[in-house]
Amino acid sequence: MDSSDGFLVGPLDGLLSKYSELREGQEADWEDASDLSRIHLQAFVRDRRGGFELSKSRGALRLTGDGVRGHSLDISDAGQILSEFQNLVTVTGAALQGQTSTRGRIRDDVVRRTRLALSASPSEGSVVLEFEPVEDEAQERYPKGETTVDGPAAPLVEQSVEAAIGVLGAAASSGLNVDEVHQLFASLGPRVAAATRALAGTAAKARLDLNLSWDRPGSGRKRVRASASDCATFASVLHGTGLDSEVVTLTGILRTISDRRKIDLETTDPENSDEVIVLAVDRGEVDLTPFHLGERVAMQATVTVTQRPGGSESRKYTAIYLSPFDESKVLSGRMK
Incomplete structure (x- = not known):
């Protein structure tokens, strides 16, 4: 360009x-x-x-x-x-x-x-x-x-x-x-x-x-x-x-397993790599049955940025795929 x-x-x-x-x-x-x-x-x-x-x-x-x-x-x-x-x-x-x-x-x-x-x-x-x-x-x-x-x-x-x-x-x-x-x-x-x-x-x-x-x-x-x-x-x-969102890959530890709550994923802050946070992710259509609390997983999620009153930004994450963590697949960008 x-x-x-x-x-x-x-x-x-x-x-x-x-x-x-x-x-x-x-x-x-x-x-x-x-x-x-x-x-x-x-x-x-x-x-x-x-x-x-x-x-x-x-x-x-x-x-x-x-x-x-x-x-x-x-x-x-x-x-x-x-x-x-x-x-x-x-x-x-x-x-x-x-x-x-x-x-x-x-x-x-x-x-x-x-x-x-x-x-x-x-x-x-x-x-x-x-x-x-x-x-x-x-x-x-x-x-x-x-x-x-x-x-x-x-x-x-x-x-x-x-x-x-x-x-x-x-x-x-x-x-x-x-x-x-x-x-x-x-x-x-x-x-x-x-x-x-x-x-x-x-x-x-x-x-x-x-x-x-x-x-x-x-x-x-x-x-x-x-x-x-x-x-x-x-x-x-x-x-x-879907042009107002993009797909990202997250890796972390599951802190909730519930059909009624959002997924709490302990992961590196996507906006600050020096911090670890618990990120709330909408479940979407993901089946959590095969997973257990404390399991390390890799997740594909869509993220959309919205503007709050006053000009600050918020991000909404929605899970689209979840799998047990496999470093080789995550590093190569392959989740499925």
Whole structure:
């Protein structure tokens, strides 16, 4: 996969290309007269400043639908939508930096570089939530304080929001099949799929249509609209295909044998290899009859990452296969 200025460009290029295909060629360098005027004005100021871009990226999330009353909506719905949108942007940024697995925390520098700040304003029949990057984009756009022949680098937050738009664009498309969904998330990983499913599920439950736009300096406006119905369908597809989870191998000692409780597995902490924890794992369809307490076992399990209120992550493990521990099989990746 190619890289430029430390960013993985393959996933973003492919995703935006797929988004353009889904929009059936509607993508353009500029969207309307105001968009074109903005680009020309920014280019004029940039030329007068020796090639340095002074403008900031800005976006807006306009919420419409049955869940909006006049220009108001429930704070709980708005808060959850915003939290899950921020999470989608952050995990997408992590994926573009190569962190696609559900294992491990997202790096602090990725979290910092993808943070968005909010300012809200009402509009008839909708609620408009305007946002912009928290970090000064110039630090990434001009890493040495200089312009280059190739032009300024794209800050991670810009790439992340545009990739998130590409993901939501898939939800808004008609006739999207499972193969296209798999292709879309192949390089972004289950964390992004889980974040997309959470946001789409919340929008569907709150009966909110998502209208997202993004203005990046020197570039045409990116825009997508996904209705509550679109979001409900997409969330169902993501969950049904299992794209929001991944299979992991765990080894440890059984601490419960019960048909009514979760499996307690004493194992190395998947998020911290220096600690041993008792991990609660949903039984799934696993038969525990052949096993006994204190037995060392190897387990295949699916793991899904979800976001708690406040931004922290939780992981749900569900067993799909259990066998007596055999080091040779575990090391070779063979469980069956």
